Amino acid sequence: MTTARDRLLELVTDLAVVHGRVTLSSGAEADYYVDLRRITLHGEAAPLVGEVMLDLVDDLEVDAVGGLTMGADPVAAAMLHAAAGRDGRPLDAFVVRKSEKAHGLQQRIEGPSIEGRRVVVVEDTSTTGNSPLTAVQAVREAGAEVVAVAVIVDRDSGARERVEAEGLTYRAAYQLGDLGLG
DSSP: OOOHHHHHHHHIIIIIEEEEEEEOTTSOEEEEEEOTHHHHTSTTHHHHHHHHHHHHTTTSOOSEEEEETTTHHHHHHHHHHHHHHTTOOOOEEEEEOSSOOSSTTOOSEESSOOTTOEEEEEEEEESSSHHHHHHHHHHHHTTOEEEEEEEEEEOSSSHHHHHHHTTOEEEEEEEGGGGTOO
16 A cells, blocks of 8 residues: 555655756756645645655644745645644644735734744755745744754755754655655
8 A cells, every 4th residue: 555655755756856957046056856846736746745744743742834935835734734634633834924024914924823832844845944944033033932844855955954953853754865866
């Protein structure tokens, strides 16, 4: 029987790994790109993302998940829906804007309040750790306790080390070796 983790890995490998020269958000160049939006916004894969990511942080006591828009948004939403289908324990999601809104309530973090709550900052993939660490800072400023950072794919290029240097637990569902890369 194929597990959710195995099937998601198949889909990531088949749909998200794009070969060819690309420039990453860090400015570094690579011979491939892992486009996880092809996964997190895919009808079959998105529910699997929720299941696999919930399993990844299952041992942690968490009230909410979220991170820097755009990569984190579908990951957090998938986890929220997967949690509702499990034991009924509520799990909220939140979105960290890149900057505060200049209108409305002028919030940097959207969704239910995370003040005083335990959260996991999520991301689809991480190269340097910049996006999750930007979210960590905003979440801490909002009064939440960051329990961990969790990503679907770690590019094995320094994100883990940077996040752990900040005293945070870092988890990745898959490494590059799992995808036949690296």
